[in-house]
Amino acid sequence: MSSAPGRIPRWVDVALIPLVNIALAFIVSGVILWTIDVDPFAAVEIILFGAFGYDEAIGYTLYYTTNFVFTGLAVAVAFHAGLFNIGGEGQAYIGGLGVGLGILLVDSSLPFILILPFSILAAAAFGAAWAAIPAYLQAYRGSHIVITTIMFNFIAAALMVYLMVNVLIQPGSMSPESREFAEQAHLPFMHEVFGWFGMQVTPSPLNLSVVWAAICCFLVWAFIWRTRWGYEIRTVGANETAAIYAGIDPRRIVMLAMCVSGALAGFVGINEIMGVHHRLLLNFTAGYGFTGIAVSLMGRNHPVGIVLASLLFGMLYQGGAELAFEEPKVTRELVVTIQGLVILFSGALAFMMKGPIERAYLRIAGGFQRPAGQEG
Amino acid sequence: MSEPQQNLQDGADRPGAGVTAPPAIELRDINKSFGPVHANKNVNLSVRPGDIHGTIGENGAGKSTLMSILYGFYEADSGEILIGGKPTSIRSSRDAIAAGIGMVHQHFMLVDNMSVVENIMLGAESGAILASSVAAARAELERLEREYNLDVDPDALAGDLPVGQQQRVEILKALYRGADILILDEPTGVLTPQETDQLFRILDSLRQEGVTVILITHKLREIMAVTDHVSVMRQGEIIADRVTAETNKEELAELMVGRKVLLSLDKAAPRVGETVLRVENLSFVDRAGVARVDKVSFSVHAGEIVGIAGVSGNGQSELLELLSGIRPVTSGQFSMMGEDFSTEHPLDPATMRDVKAAHVPEDRLRTGLVKAFAADESAILGYHRSAAYNSAVFLDRGAIERDCGQKMSDFDVRPQNPALKTANFSGGNQQKIVLAREISRGPRLLLVGQPTRGVDIGAIEFIHRNIIAMRDSGSAVLLVSVELDEIMSLSDRILVMFEGRIVGEVAADQADERLLGLMMANAAPEQAGAAGS
Numbered sequence: 001m002s003s004a005p006g007r008i009p010r011w012v013d014v015a016l017i018p019l020v021n022i023a024l025a026f027i028v029s030g031v032i033l034w035t036i037d038v039d040p041f042a043a044v045e046i047i048l049f050g051a052f053g054y055d056e057a058i059g060y061t062l063y064y065t066t067n068f069v070f071t072g073l074a075v076a077v078a079f080h081a082g083l084f085n086i087g088g089e090g091q092a093y094i095g096g097l098g099v100g101l102g103i104l105l106v107d108s109s110l111p112f113i114l115i116l117p118f119s120i121l122a123a124a125a126f127g128a129a130w131a132a133i134p135a136y137l138q139a140y141r142g143s144h145i146v147i148t149t150i151m152f153n154f155i156a157a158a159l160m161v162y163l164m165v166n167v168l169i170q171p172g173s174m175s176p177e178s179r180e181f182a183e184q185a186h187l188p189f190m191h192e193v194f195g196w197f198g199m200q201v202t203p204s205p206l207n208l209s210v211v212w213a214a215i216c217c218f219l220v221w222a223f224i225w226r227t228r229w230g231y232e233i234r235t236v237g238a239n240e241t242a243a244i245y246a247g248i249d250p251r252r253i254v255m256l257a258m259c260v261s262g263a264l265a266g267f268v269g270i271n272e273i274m275g276v277h278h279r280l281l282l283n284f285t286a287g288y289g290f291t292g293i294a295v296s297l298m299g300r301n302h303p304v305g306i307v308l309a310s311l312l313f314g315m316l317y318q319g320g321a322e323l324a325f326e327e328p329k330v331t332r333e334l335v336v337t338i339q340g341l342v343i344l345f346s347g348a349l350a351f352m353m354k355g356p357i358e359r360a361y362l363r364i365a366g367g368f369q370r371p372a373g374q375e376g
Numbered sequence: 377m378s379e380p381q382q383n384l385q386d387g388a389d390r391p392g393a394g395v396t397a398p399p400a401i402e403l404r405d406i407n408k409s410f411g412p413v414h415a416n417k418n419v420n421l422s423v424r425p426g427d428i429h430g431t432i433g434e435n436g437a438g439k440s441t442l443m444s445i446l447y448g449f450y451e452a453d454s455g456e457i458l459i460g461g462k463p464t465s466i467r468s469s470r471d472a473i474a475a476g477i478g479m480v481h482q483h484f485m486l487v488d489n490m491s492v493v494e495n496i497m498l499g500a501e502s503g504a505i506l507a508s509s510v511a512a513a514r515a516e517l518e519r520l521e522r523e524y525n526l527d528v529d530p531d532a533l534a535g536d537l538p539v540g541q542q543q544r545v546e547i548l549k550a551l552y553r554g555a556d557i558l559i560l561d562e563p564t565g566v567l568t569p570q571e572t573d574q575l576f577r578i579l580d581s582l583r584q585e586g587v588t589v590i591l592i593t594h595k596l597r598e599i600m601a602v603t604d605h606v607s608v609m610r611q612g613e614i615i616a617d618r619v620t621a622e623t624n625k626e627e628l629a630e631l632m633v634g635r636k637v638l639l640s641l642d643k644a645a646p647r648v649g650e651t652v653l654r655v656e657n658l659s660f661v662d663r664a665g666v667a668r669v670d671k672v673s674f675s676v677h678a679g680e681i682v683g684i685a686g687v688s689g690n691g692q693s694e695l696l697e698l699l700s701g702i703r704p705v706t707s708g709q710f711s712m713m714g715e716d717f718s719t720e721h722p723l724d725p726a727t728m729r730d731v732k733a734a735h736v737p738e739d740r741l742r743t744g745l746v747k748a749f750a751a752d753e754s755a756i757l758g759y760h761r762s763a764a765y766n767s768a769v770f771l772d773r774g775a776i777e778r779d780c781g782q783k784m785s786d787f788d789v790r791p792q793n794p795a796l797k798t799a800n801f802s803g804g805n806q807q808k809i810v811l812a813r814e815i816s817r818g819p820r821l822l823l824v825g826q827p828t829r830g831v832d833i834g835a836i837e838f839i840h841r842n843i844i845a846m847r848d849s850g851s852a853v854l855l856v857s858v859e860l861d862e863i864m865s866l867s868d869r870i871l872v873m874f875e876g877r878i879v880g881e882v883a884a885d886q887a888d889e890r891l892l893g894l895m896m897a898n899a900a901p902e903q904a905g906a907a908g909s
Contacts, residue, residue, distance in 0.1 A: 226770045231753065231760050238748045244702055245735070245743045246758035247726030 008358050014305065018298055018346060020353050022312070025345040029338045038329050050322025051315040057322070059190065059204025065307075065314030066206070066271050067092075069213040071292025072310055073220050074127075074265035076301040080224055081257035082237035087134060087149025088265040089289025090156030091127040095266020097160060098126025099273045100168075100280030104178060107185035115185050119274050120212070120267070127266020128259040130156060135258030139251035145258070153289070164282050178280035187275040207275035209267070216264060217303040223260070233257050265289060294343040297350060309346075316342060398461030400425040400557055400588040401446070406455035408441055415441040416452070417612040423557075423605075425460075428579055428589040430599040430620065433609030434632055434832035436802055439592050442609070443559050446590075447479045448472040459557070475557075478550025482562045484542050488535030492545050493517055495534050496552050513552070520551050525581045539687070540571035547578065557588045564598060568687050569860065569893035576602045594833075596625045597861075608632055633834050643844050646868045649678030652821050652852035653699070658708035660694050660876075668694040670876035671708065678820070681843065681853040683867030683884075685860060687896050691876035692856040693738055696825045699854070700735040701725040713820055729758060734814035738825030738856065744810040745798050752780035752794035755813050783812035788838065804835030811839060815846060822846055825856045840866060860889055874898040 030040035051061045071088040078085035085091075102122035106115060134148035164176035187208050191201040224230035236243045236253040243250055272284040291313055298312070299305025320335035345352075399422040406419040415438045423429045433439045444450045446457065448466040457464050459475045466472050472479070486495050497513035517530050526544050528537070534545060543563060550558055560579075564572045579589055579602055591603060599606050600620065608616040608631040616631050630636055653676040660669040669691045676682045684692050697703040699710060701723035709718035713731045717723040728735065737743035745754045756765055756776055765776050780794035787808045789801070798806065807827065814822065824843065828836040843866060847853050857863050863870055870887050872880045872895040880895045 222770070226773070228760050228766055228771055231771060234749070235746055235757065239742070239746045241743050242746050242757060245700070245725060245737055246760070247701075247724060247729065 008361060012357065012361055013354075014300060017350075017354055017357055020357060021298075021346040021350060022342060024353070025338075025341040028345075029341050032334070032337065033330070036329050036334075038327055043323055043327065043330070046323045046326050047315070047319030049319075050326070051319035054202070056202040056204050057318060059202070059206040061311070061314040061318040062190075062210055063204060063206040063271070063276075063314075064317040065310045066210045066213045067268050067288040068291055068295045068310035068313050069217065069306060070267040070271070071265050071289050072295030072299060072306040073216055073303065074261045074263075074289075075292045075296035076299070076303075076306060077220060077224065077233070077264060078257050078261040079296060079301045080230075080237045081233045081253055082240070083135075083138070083254060083257060083261075084146050085131065085149055085258065085261050085265075086146055086293065087131060087152050087262075087289070088292045089285050089287070090149070090153035091130045091262040091265035092268035092285045092289045093153075093156045093160055094130040095123040095127035095262075096269030096273045096284055097163070097280065098122040098124075098266060099269040100178060103181050103185045103274065104168075104280070107182040110184075112184045116187070119185075119270060123266040123269045124263035125266075127262040127264070127269075129262070131258040131262025131265070132255065135255050138258075139254040145254075160282060164280065168280055176282055180279045181274075185274065186278050187270065189275075205276045207271065209271040209275045212267065212270060216267065217307060220264070221303045229256060265292070291339075291343070294347045298346040312342070313339070397425050399423055399458070400427070400460060401590070402456075402458040402461070403442070403446070404456040404458070406442065406445060406457075407453045408445060408450060409453055414612050416445070419455070419612075419614050421607055421614060423588055423590060425588050426583055426586050427604045428583055428591060428602055430603035430606035431590060431592045431609060432594060432596070432599050432606055432628060432632060434594065434834075436832070437609040437632070438612040439609050440561065441612075443479070443561060443590070443592055446472065447477060447559060473553050473555070476555055477557045477559065478547075478553060478555025479559045480543065480546040480550060480561065480563060482565060484546055486534040486542055486545060489533060491531050491533055492528055492537070492548075493530040495545055496549050498549075500553055516552060517548065520548055524551065524578070524585060524587075526578060538571075539566045540568075540574060543567070543571075543575065544578065547582075551587075556586065557590070558582065559590045559592070561592045562594070563591070564593070564595065565858075566688055568896050569889050570897060572598070596628055599628065600625060610634060629833060633832070635834075641840055641844065641865050644848065646680045646847065647850075648680050648868075649850060651675050652678050653710065653712055653854065655699070655710040656708055658695075658698060658710055659706045660691075660698055660703060661706045662694075667706075667876050669698060672873075672876075672878050674871055674878060674881075676821070676852045676854050678850050678852050679847060680868045681847050681855055681866050683863040683870045684854070684856045684873055685863045685870055685892055685896060686858070686873035688858045690873045690896075692858075692873050693825065694876075695873070696735070696738065696823055696854075696856055699723075699728075700733075700737075700823055701728045725758065726761075732817075732819050733821040733823065734817065734819035735823040736810055736814050736825060736827055738829070740803075740806050740810050745806060747797070747799040749798050750795050751784075751789075751798050751801065751809060752777045754798040755780040755783055755794070755809055757813070759813070759817070783809070783816055786816070787812040787842075802832070804831040807831050807839065808835065811842060815842060818849070818851070820851055822851055822853045823856075824853060826858065827855070828857075828859070828862060860892055864889070864892070872896055 033040045033043050051057055071092060074088045074091065075085055099119045099122055102119055103115060106118060110118070130152060134145050134152055137143040137148050138145040168178045169176050170179045189203065190206040190208065190210065191203045193208065194201040224233065232243070232248045232253055233256065235246065235248055236250045240250050243253070268285060268288055273280060277284060295306055295309040295313055298309040316339050320338060323330050324332050324335050401421070401423040403419055403421040406416050408416040419442055431439050431442070441450065445452045446466065448468045448471050451467060457466055464475050466475060487498065490498070493510060493514050496517055497509055501509045514530055521527060526548055528541055528544050528548065534542060537545065547558065563575060567575060582589060591598070593599060603620045606618050606620050606623065606628065607614050608618070608628060610632060655675065656673050658669060658672045659667055661667050672695060674682070684695070686692050694703060698705055702725060704722055705717070705719055707719065709716055711717065712728070712733055715731055741747060746757065753776070756779070759765070764779070765772055777794045781792070783789070784792045784794065789805045789808045789812070798809070801809065811827070827839050827843065831839065843853060843855070855863065855866055864884065864887055867884045870882045870884055870892065871878050872882070872892060874896060875898070879898055882891065
């Protein structure tokens with residue numbers, strides 16, 4: 001009774017508050033742009049046109065979105081078990097290594113139809129394995145998962161440098177890259193796919209992994225909300241004491257959730273290595289794992305929200321790059337600042353506006369209801 | 377409503393309760409809403425100086441909200457507060473203290489590793505130099521102890537004191553801050569009957585000294601024992617003010633619930649069958665090396681209810697957790713339905729359910745339910761792997777929802793909506809969901825902890841009848857409760873726990889409150905049936 005909250009409709013929580021947060025980020029960004037004599041409205045126009053204005057731009061935006069969906073889902077699955085997986089970056093990196101190693105092994109001997117599932121499995125297995133070590137340390141040794149996953153990002157980066165420079169480098173090459181994969185190991189670009197149906201689309205890095213990302217969204221939803229394993233994950237995340245009471249071993253759930261999480265992050269490797277670069281190389285994760293944390297927070301750990309948040313960040317990446325290109329006063333660093341502000345307002349300060357907005361809603365809604373409701 | 381009765385009482389024999397003195401506290405038309413929930417509706421309350429005024433009501437009736445308004449935790453949406461006849465604005469507990477209001481919370485707010493005198497001056501230090509503050513506080517404390525006859529060692533560490541004494545420290549804390557109006561929120565929840573009596577003597581001497589006391593409780597017995605006036609709250613309103621001497625338990629219970637309530641339970645003699653649970657020398661030692669459960673042995677048979685009485689924190693909770701597989705046993709063993717469990721063959725909660733034992737945990741929100749889940753998801757907790765709720769891969773949502781709907785109608789859970797979030801049910805209805813989940817599979821052994829904690833009277837009656845029905849259908853029931861009334865009205869045999877040991881066993885028909893109280897404090901005279909460890 002004393003803690004009974006007012007009845008706030010769901011749309012306020014899932015739609016209005018995130019929109020207000022994004023608006024605040026854009027307002028602050030606008031002020032920053034205005035102080036360096038850039039017209040904020042013109043800048044917004046460039047960003048929007050740069051992200052959605054023509055087919056190549058849309059391709060790039062969706063290509064970034066694909067990565068954010070994978071890493072956002074990864075963070076969300078761990079979050080439902082009450083775990084904060086900061087290691088999406090490393091898991092994506094190692095997932096990509098798995099894809100690359102797998103394809104280098106079989107690309108000349110297997111047809112595409114076998115290479116594809118094999119690569120997906122390799123990405124999942126490598127990503128999951130990289131997440132399993134911090135998970136084990138958390139579950140059975142009590143090391144905090146936030147600390148260990150951060151450290152595993154650095155370890156992954158160091159490991160990749162070693163492997164690329166010393167082991168996997170193409171003989172005779174100066175740059176730390178593997179040989180290019182055989183043709184049948186390339187995941188088709190979407191412009192190629194459209195081409196099969198006779199549609200002319202400007203080439204972009206967008207490839208078939210966007211379809212796999214959509215499938216993953218559905219699979220994650222079904223796994224979390226429609227299976228007993230998802231039920232156990234959510235129970236552990238929401239109330240560990242109740243989970244133990246119910247005969248659920250939280251240690252096994254930590255392992256399960258982190259392995260699924262790592263596998264999802266690993267799929268970034270499908271998009272980047274199999275879909276775009278067609279070779280193993282360094283730094284292809286480019287911060288997607290970290291942005292996944294903001295995506296998941298903003299998307300309220302739900303696949304639908306994650307898709308929307310991923311689109312927003314895809315737009316910021318692509319449109320921001322356009323802005324830096326078009327407007328000489330806007331440097332790449334400033335674009336990163338704008339992205340950072342969106343993360344700040346929708347992630348770190350996500351609940352700052354919750355109280356004021358809910359109070360305002362109750363005041364407005366209460367004002368409408370009073371004449372209708374019975375008195376006293 | 378209260379006016380004529382007040383006049384009747386005027387001219388009573390109490391000192392300081394003069395005819396013309398304004399009320400110590402007067403609340404006028406207090407309203408408070410949380411969104412659509414109208415927690416307090418036009419509440420008018422008048423408390424005479426030097427009175428012990430009881431406020432009684434079910435959980436959710438608005439007692440705590442009202443007192444929180446009075447103590448400045450919440451601000452009323454409308455209405456007036458008059459202290460000693462003067463309109464007073466109370467926006468924070470600081471204002472409340474300044475107005476002479478002190479509050480003793482249900483859960484004590486003491487720093488365990490500080491001495492009594494340090495606790496008392498905490499937040500009211502008289503200067504930057506601690507030593508002089510301590511000396512001043514000690515002098516004032518000693519004066520208060522003499523004046524109100526409240527005996528506590530000023531140098532004892534708060535954490536070392538027994539609960540009853542800790543409560544005295546809380547009272548002294550309020551008096552030290554100059555309170556002449558004292559609000560006590562469910563003060564007897566953690567006390568033995570003897571400590572309760574002591575508390576009532578303290579309240580009486582406070583009354584002699586002119587302190588006004590507001591006692592919030594849901595226990596009718598306490599209202600009858602100690603108060604001068606009583607206000608009954610129901611659904612946010614004060615629906616009756618009574619002079620305590622002119623009312624009785626039955627009337628108050630009926631006012632609280634809004635219908636007639638059976639305060640005593642009729643139950644048939646037990647038909648005791650085979651041994652279902654046998655516990656032998658069971659021990660649990662915690663990380664600090666303290667034996668929380670210490671070589672406990674007993675057995676429970678089919679068709680009987682065995683109650684475990686004891687002041688909270690004497691190992692009953694741990695015992696239940698051992699028997700339900702939540703905690704690992706340190707030594708000893710127990711058998712359930714003939715299957716032995718020990719350190720070599722530990723029981724886990726899933727196995728417990730497999731051998732047809734069920735567990736209603738002590739704390740439904742911390743352990744028994746997941747607040748964030750829909751009711752139907754909470755209603756399968758622990759049984760979520762059952763084939764009834766699962767296809768090969770997916771949960772069968774339809775079956776889960778139908779099952780929950782069935783349980784809700786069988787157990788009269790309101791609102792009857794399986795999709796509603798668990799947190800949005802009242803305490804009594806949450807408890808019914810837990811009970812429905814655990815009982816409806818017909819377990820042969822039911823472990824029950826605090827089945828009616830924070831549950832309204834109407835639901836208590838319902839829950840008790842269901843537990844007795846379980847017994848009558850041949851299940852064994854082990855009941856842990858700190859409510860002596862509950863233990864005495866439900867149990868066929870009563871075991872008393874003290875510091876992890878079972879210090880005695882009494883047949884229910886030979887038990888009375890005094891004897892159990894003494895045993896709970898481990899002060900019972902040597903007597904037949906009171907076995908040692």
